[in-house]
Amino acid sequence: MIVGVVGGGQLGLMLAQAGDPLGIRFRFLDPSPDAPAGRVGELIVGDYGDASALARLAEGADAVTYEFENFPAEAAPAGVLPPAGALATSQDRLAEKELCNRLGLATAAFARVDSRDELEVAIERIGLPAMLKTRRLGYDGKGQAVVRDATDAESAWVELARGPLILEELVPFSRELSVLAVRGRDGETAFYGLAENTHRGGILRVSRAPAAPERHEQAARIALSLLNELEYVGVLAVELFDTEAGLLVNELAPRVHNSGHWTIEGAATSQFENHLRAILGLPLGGTEAVGSSVMVNLIGDTPPLERIVALPGAHVHLYGKAPRPGRKLGHVTLVDATEDDVAAMLELAASAEQGQPAPAVQSIR
Amino acid sequence: MIVGVVGGGQLGLMLAQAGDPLGIRFRFLDPSPDAPAGRVGELIVGDYGDASALARLAEGADAVTYEFENFPAEAAPAGVLPPAGALATSQDRLAEKELCNRLGLATAAFARVDSRDELEVAIERIGLPAMLKTRRLGYDGKGQAVVRDATDAESAWVELARGPLILEELVPFSRELSVLAVRGRDGETAFYGLAENTHRGGILRVSRAPAAPERHEQAARIALSLLNELEYVGVLAVELFDTEAGLLVNELAPRVHNSGHWTIEGAATSQFENHLRAILGLPLGGTEAVGSSVMVNLIGDTPPLERIVALPGAHVHLYGKAPRPGRKLGHVTLVDATEDDVAAMLELAASAEQGQPAPAVQSIR
Numbered sequence: 193m194i195v196g197v198v199g200g201g202q203l204g205l206m207l208a209q210a211g212d213p214l215g216i217r218f219r220f221l222d223p224s225p226d227a228p229a230g231r232v233g234e235l236i237v238g239d240y241g242d243a244s245a246l247a248r249l250a251e252g253a254d255a256v257t258y259e260f261e262n263f264p265a266e267a268a269p270a271g272v273l274p275p276a277g278a279l280a281t282s283q284d285r286l287a288e289k290e291l292c293n294r295l296g297l298a299t300a301a302f303a304r305v306d307s308r309d310e311l312e313v314a315i316e317r318i319g320l321p322a323m324l325k326t327r328r329l330g331y332d333g334k335g336q337a338v339v340r341d342a343t344d345a346e347s348a349w350v351e352l353a354r355g356p357l358i359l360e361e362l363v364p365f366s367r368e369l370s371v372l373a374v375r376g377r378d379g380e381t382a383f384y385g386l387a388e389n390t391h392r393g394g395i396l397r398v399s400r401a402p403a404a405p406e407r408h409e410q411a412a413r414i415a416l417s418l419l420n421e422l423e424y425v426g427v428l429a430v431e432l433f434d435t436e437a438g439l440l441v442n443e444l445a446p447r448v449h450n451s452g453h454w455t456i457e458g459a460a461t462s463q464f465e466n467h468l469r470a471i472l473g474l475p476l477g478g479t480e481a482v483g484s485s486v487m488v489n490l491i492g493d494t495p496p497l498e499r500i501v502a503l504p505g506a507h508v509h510l511y512g513k514a515p516r517p518g519r520k521l522g523h524v525t526l527v528d529a530t531e532d533d534v535a536a537m538l539e540l541a542a543s544a545e546q547g548q549p550a551p552a553v554q555s556i557r
Numbered sequence: 558m559i560v561g562v563v564g565g566g567q568l569g570l571m572l573a574q575a576g577d578p579l580g581i582r583f584r585f586l587d588p589s590p591d592a593p594a595g596r597v598g599e600l601i602v603g604d605y606g607d608a609s610a611l612a613r614l615a616e617g618a619d620a621v622t623y624e625f626e627n628f629p630a631e632a633a634p635a636g637v638l639p640p641a642g643a644l645a646t647s648q649d650r651l652a653e654k655e656l657c658n659r660l661g662l663a664t665a666a667f668a669r670v671d672s673r674d675e676l677e678v679a680i681e682r683i684g685l686p687a688m689l690k691t692r693r694l695g696y697d698g699k700g701q702a703v704v705r706d707a708t709d710a711e712s713a714w715v716e717l718a719r720g721p722l723i724l725e726e727l728v729p730f731s732r733e734l735s736v737l738a739v740r741g742r743d744g745e746t747a748f749y750g751l752a753e754n755t756h757r758g759g760i761l762r763v764s765r766a767p768a769a770p771e772r773h774e775q776a777a778r779i780a781l782s783l784l785n786e787l788e789y790v791g792v793l794a795v796e797l798f799d800t801e802a803g804l805l806v807n808e809l810a811p812r813v814h815n816s817g818h819w820t821i822e823g824a825a826t827s828q829f830e831n832h833l834r835a836i837l838g839l840p841l842g843g844t845e846a847v848g849s850s851v852m853v854n855l856i857g858d859t860p861p862l863e864r865i866v867a868l869p870g871a872h873v874h875l876y877g878k879a880p881r882p883g884r885k886l887g888h889v890t891l892v893d894a895t896e897d898d899v900a901a902m903l904e905l906a907a908s909a910e911q912g913q914p915a916p917a918v919q920s921i922r
Contacts, residue, residue, distance in 0.1 A: 209574065212596070214862060215875040231577070232597065460870060460892070475867045482847060482892075497579060502840045505825060510580040527825070527847075 193472060194219060196249040196269070199260030200227030200235055202511040202520065203448050206456070207259060208232035210464035216472070221249045228511045229259075241267045255471040257426060259447055262329050273471040274446045278422040282444045285327045285358045292441045295417045299441050300433070301361040311349055314359040315339070323360045324348040334394065338362070363440060365433035369404055372452040373415035374427045374466045377473040381419055382466065383412040384459060384479045387451045387487075389431075395518065398538070399451045399487040401458060407432075410439050418444065427452070427467040450489070450520070457507045457525050458485030483528040488537050490522040495540035499550045503537055505529040558837060559584060561614040561634070564625030565592030565600055567876040567885065568813050571821070572624060573597035575829035581837070586614045593876045594624075606632045620836040622791060624812055627694050638836040639811045643787040647809045650692045650723045657806045660782045664806050665798070666726040676714055679724040680704070688725045689713040699759065703727070728805060730798035734769055737817040738780035739792045739831045742838040746784055747831065748777040749824060749844045752816045752852075754796075760883065763903070764816045764852040766823060772797075775804050783809065792817070792832040815854070815885070822872045822890050823850030848893040853902050855887040860905035864915045868902055870894040 193216045197204045200222030208218040208229055218233030225237050238245030240263030250256045250269040257273055265280040272279070281287045289299045303314035305324065315322065324345075326335035337348035339359070349357075368391065372384040385402025402408075415430050422428075429449030431442040452463035461469075461477025469476055493515040500508050503526065510522040524541075526534055539551045558581045562569045565587030573583040573594055583598030590602050603610030605628030615621045615634040622638055630645040637644070646652045654664045668679035670689065680687065689710075691700035702713035704724070733756065737749040750767025767773075780795050787793075794814030796807040817828035826834075826842025834841055858880040865873050868891065875887040889906075891899055904916045 209578070213574070213872075213874040214866075215873075215877065469866060474863050477866065477871075478869055498839050501579075501834060501842065504843055506842075507578075508580075509578040512580065 193217070193254045194252060195468065195471070196253040196256040197221070197229070197233075198240060198246075198249065198256070198258035198263055198268070198272075200224070200229035201259060202228050202509075202513070202522075203259035204229035205232060205511060206453075206462075206509070207257075207448065207464050207468065210456075210462055211468045214465070214468070216468060219249055219253065221245055226514075228513060231512060240264065243267065257447075257467070257471050261446055274424050274426040274428065275422065278424050278428070278444075278446045281422065282446045283328055285325055285360075285443070286356070288444055289358070289360075289441075291418075291421065295421055297414050297417060297441050298438065300363045303359045305357040305359050308349060311345060311357070311359065315345060318359050318361050321362045323362055324352055325358050325360060326352050327356045327358050336394075363433055363435055365435045365440070367404070367434045368442070369407060369411065369432045369434050369439070370399075370449065370451040371408075371411040371415050371430050371432065372427060372449060372455070372463050372479075373412070373419055373430065374463070374470050374476055374479070375419040375424045376470045376476050377425050379420075380476050381416060382476045382479045383408075383415060384452065384455055384463070385481050386411055386432075387454065389451050393518070395489070395491060395520070396450050397489055397491070397541075399454055399485075401451075401454045401485050401487075402481045404434065407434060407439055414439060414441060426470045427463050450523075451487075453509070453523050454485035454487040454525050455479075456509070457527050458483060485525050485527050486529060486534050486537075487523055487525045488534075488541050489520055490524065490541055490544065491520060492517045492545040493547065494521050495544040495550050499540055500524055500537070503529065503533045505533065506537065558582070558619045559617060560833065560836070561618040561621040562586070562594070562598075563605060563611075563614065563621070563623035563628055563633070563637075565589070565594035566624060567593050567874075567878070567887075568624035569594035570597060570876060571818075571827075571829045571874070572622075572813065572833060575821075575827055576833045579830070579833070581833060584614055584618065586610055591879075593878055596877060605629065608632070622812075622832070622836050626811055639789050639791040639793065640787065643789055643793070643809075643811045646787065647811045648693055650690055650725075650808075651721070653809055654723070654725075654806075656783075656786070660786055662779050662782060662806050663803065665728045668724045670722040670724050673714060676710060676722075676724065680710060683724055683726050686727045688727055689717060690723050690725060691717055692721045692723050701759075728798055728800055730800045730805070732769070732799045733807070734772060734776065734797045734799050734804070735764075735814065735816040736773075736776040736780050736795050736797065737792060737814060737820070737828050737844075738777070738784055738795065739828070739835050739841055739844070740784040740789045741835045741841050742790050744785075745841050746781060747841045747844045748773075748780060749817065749820055749828070750846050751776055751797075752819065754816050758883070760854070760856060760885070761815050762854055762856070762906075764819055764850075766816075766819045766850050766852075767846045769799065772799060772804055779804065779806060791835045792828050815888075816852075818874070818888050819850035819852040819890050820844075821874070822892050823848055850890050850892050851894060851899050851902075852888055852890045853899075853906050854885055855889065855906055855909065856885060857882045857910040858912065859886050860909040860915050864905055865889055865902070868894065868898045870898065871902065 200220035205228040220229045321340045368389045387399040387401040388403035390398040429445040433440040456462045565585035570593040585594045686705045733754045752764040752766040753768035755763040794810040798805040821827045
C-alpha cells in the first residue's frame, strides 16, 4: 500500500514510522529537500500548489492525505482524506466557527472583520478585551493580536491587515483541552481521552493525557458532531476551552496533532496508526490510554540525550531538524512518571531552549 | 550518533526503528541488496567477512554491533559490542555449555563428538534418546538430529558430518522459556520478564510474556552470571528449559532476539532501544511489562492486514520480505488481548502459512 502525504514535516515522519511496520510505503511532497519525512519515504521536492508534483504524489497511491493544512485546498488531489471540504473549513476561522454554531456547538463570540469600520462594529458587539485574528494561515500564535483598547485596535488592524480578519471574544477559561477523534471510511468512530495543553509564546509546550475525564463525554459529542457533518475520514483534532459554562470549541485541525503525540506510547493505538487505518479503510484500533502520559515539546534546541533517557518512562522523539528559536525539534513522552521526573524533564527542555547547560538536578533511578 | 550493524535483516530494521527517534542513524552490512533494514538506513552490500566492507561499516561509527551471529567472529570490527568473546562463545554450542558449567549453571548433559568413535562413547555416557548437533551455524532447527537408536546414530552422523558435533541429553522439560537481559557499558544490568516460547518445525511460533514469574529470579541470576563473566554490553537472550530440577540453559544469543519482540509494545522500553542504549553508553530504560503480551510470528506468508488489525490490541510488524516457506515475514503482538482473539490470530497465521484463505471466524469488537 502507498500513501501520499502533502507535507514532509515531523507529522509526516511519524505517520511513516507508524505505517512502515504495517507494510505501508510513503511518498511526501514538501518544498524543502531537508524535510524530516524524507528519511522514511520518497520525497518529492516541490510547492504545495504545484499541480504536476501533486499528480506525482497521488499517482498509484491507495490514499492521499496531508500533515499540514495551510496549502491551497483547491489544489488538493481528488479523493484526498480528510476530505477537501473539511480542509477548506479548517483553513478559515470564520467558516470553522460558523459551522460549530450551525451544529449547536458553543464557541467564543465572534464577528467578521473585513474593514476598519467593521472592526469598530465588532468591538462594540463583542466587547474588549478581544482577539483579532487573521481568518487564514495562523499557526503557533502567529496572525493574532490582543485588543484591549482603541490604540490596540488600530495597531492590530495595521499589523494583521493582510487578509480578512475575525474578532473573537477573549473568554475566561480554566484550561485548554483538546480531543483527538478518528472516523473510518465506513463511518466507524473512536475518541482518545482528552489532553490538557499548556502553551507559551503561542506554542504548545506540554500535553497531559488522559485529562479531565468529566469533560470526555461532552468533548466526544462535539467531535462526533463535527466528524459526521464533515463526512470526515481520518484523525481530527478539536481544541477546546474549558469554561464554567462547559466546553467551547476554539479551533479544528484536520490532521494528526501535536497534542496527540502522547498516543504513540500512551494509547493502545497511536493517532498516526489510526489516521492511516481510517484513510485506508481498515478497522480502527483501540484508543484507550495505557497509563498516564505527559508530552513535553522540545523547542529551539534539544537537551543532552543521556539526560533525557535517564528519566524513567521517558520516550524520546527527535525529528532530525536543525535547532532554531521557536522551532519544534522533538518531543518526549513520559508514561506513568513521577511529578519529580516530569519537573526534571520540563527543566531540561527549558534550559536547552534558553541555551543553558542542562540543570544539575537529576532523577534518582 | 551513528551505529554500524552487521546484518540487515528484521532485527536490524527494528533496531533502526527504535533508534531513529533518538537521533541515531544506521549503517548496515548485508550480502543482500534487498535486506529489510535498507529501508531505514544506509546499506553496504557485501559479505560478512569482507574486510573493506566491515571497515566502511565501522568508519566514524559511535558503536558497531550485529543482529546476526553466524559470521566469522575473527572478522568482527575492533570494539564490536556485544564483545567478540561473547560472540565467539555463542557460536560454539560446546564452548557455550562449558562456560555455563564453569559458572555453575545447569545444562543438559553433553559430550564433544569429533569422530564416529567419540559418538559411541558419548551415547554410552549420555544415553538415548539424545540430540546430535553441529557445534556451529545451527539456527531455526537446522543442523540437528534426534538419535533414538544405533540406526539414527549412523544417519545423523552422516547427515551432520560437516564439522565438530555435540551430543546433548534430551531433557524432559515442561516448557521453553527465555530471558532477555541487558548490560550497559558501566555494568548496569536489567532483565525483562520471562517469555514462554512455542516452537514448531524448529521455528519460534509464539512467545507469551511475562510468563513463569516463579522462575524469574533464577533466570535473572543465570543471565547476570553470564553477563558479568562475558563482560557483556548489549542485549543477551538466554533460552532455557523449565524442568522439575529447575531451569537449564539451552542456548545463548548475543543479540536482540525473536522471543523479545513483545517488548516493543509490551514493556516500558523495547529490547531494541535498550540494546542501543547499552552499546552507546546511555542509561538503560525500564524493562517492566506494561500488560500481558502474546507475540505471534508470521511464517511463510502473511494474513490479510485488515483481518489482523480487526483484532483488538494487535500490533503488526511486517518486515517487507518476500513470502517463502519457513521464512519469518513479520510478527504480531497482542497486548492484553482475550484468549479468543489470540486464538483467532494463531488461526490467521496458520492459514496464511498453509496458503489457505483467512478463516471466517473473526473477533467481535
